[in-house]
Amino acid sequence: MQCMRCKTEQEVLQKFCNECGAAMGLTCDRCGTVNRMEARHCGACGQPLVASLQEGGAAAARHGRPLPVRQYTTSEIEELLILRRVIKAGEESAKILTQNEIDNLF
Amino acid sequence: MPNTNRILVVDDSDHVRILVSKRLKHRDFLEIDTAQNGKVALEKVKTFHPDVIFLDAVMPEMGGLEVLQSVKKDSPGIIIVMMSSISAREEILQFKEAGADAYLLKPFEDQKFDEVLEKALTLLKSKKEG
Numbered sequence: 001m002q003c004m005r006c007k008t009e010q011e012v013l014q015k016f017c018n019e020c021g022a023a024m025g026l027t028c029d030r031c032g033t034v035n036r037m038e039a040r041h042c043g044a045c046g047q048p049l050v051a052s053l054q055e056g057g058a059a060a061a062r063h064g065r066p067l068p069v070r071q072y073t074t075s076e077i078e079e080l081l082i083l084r085r086v087i088k089a090g091e092e093s094a095k096i097l098t099q100n101e102i103d104n105l106f
Numbered sequence: 107m108p109n110t111n112r113i114l115v116v117d118d119s120d121h122v123r124i125l126v127s128k129r130l131k132h133r134d135f136l137e138i139d140t141a142q143n144g145k146v147a148l149e150k151v152k153t154f155h156p157d158v159i160f161l162d163a164v165m166p167e168m169g170g171l172e173v174l175q176s177v178k179k180d181s182p183g184i185i186i187v188m189m190s191s192i193s194a195r196e197e198i199l200q201f202k203e204a205g206a207d208a209y210l211l212k213p214f215e216d217q218k219f220d221e222v223l224e225k226a227l228t229l230l231k232s233k234k235e236g
Contacts, residue, residue, distance in 0.1 A: 094194055102193075103208075
């Protein structure tokens with residue numbers, strides 16, 4: 001994949017260009033998958049990607065400028081991080097263990 | 107000659123009590139008794155003085171956790187092996203925090219049972235020596 005700004009070839013689909021730092025793809029809010037700039041929906045989970053892209057943001061994407069992705073306030077980020085920790089803790093505690101895993105606990 | 111160790115098997119299922127007792131009878135130097143519920147188990151702790159208890163986690167009236175907490179409070183030297191089909195990490199950790207020494211997931215193979223018994227007897231020995 002080639003950076004639209006500096007034309008440097010990137011080995012993998014990633015968020016930003018290794019060379020100039022231009023945005024390379026759209027990160028899905030739901031599952032975190034990095035999608036191509038032109039994508040309207042996430043290829044992994046189907047989540048609609050940035051609305052601004054459909055409303056003219058595509059031009060910005062073509063010129064390799066960072067897209068106006070959803071801006072979060074500090075408190076929103078904190079809430080998301082806390083929520084993520086709570087979900088992870090819940091998943092961890094409900095985890096079903098095998099006898100070998102149980103043996104390791106004792 | 108090694109000392110005889112007393113093992114108490116607590117389970118509301120006749121089948122499990124018979125199965126575990128039979129398996130224990132394969133071993134020398136073990137004296138075995140059983141209890142069909144938590145209340146009887148606590149009485150037998152006072153009269154039979156077990157060294158190791160194989161304790162079912164889920165029983166009517168008085169659950170395994172309650173029995174475990176009571177035994178560990180009054181007789182912390184007794185080794186307790188929980189037996190249950192509960193495999194959720196959170197619930198297993200509750201038993202560990204309450205003082206359980208080992209946890210045997212039901213249904214279990216004879217080989218696994220022997221392994222856990224060995225672990226319990228080793229723990230008992232080190233507690234008695236230490």
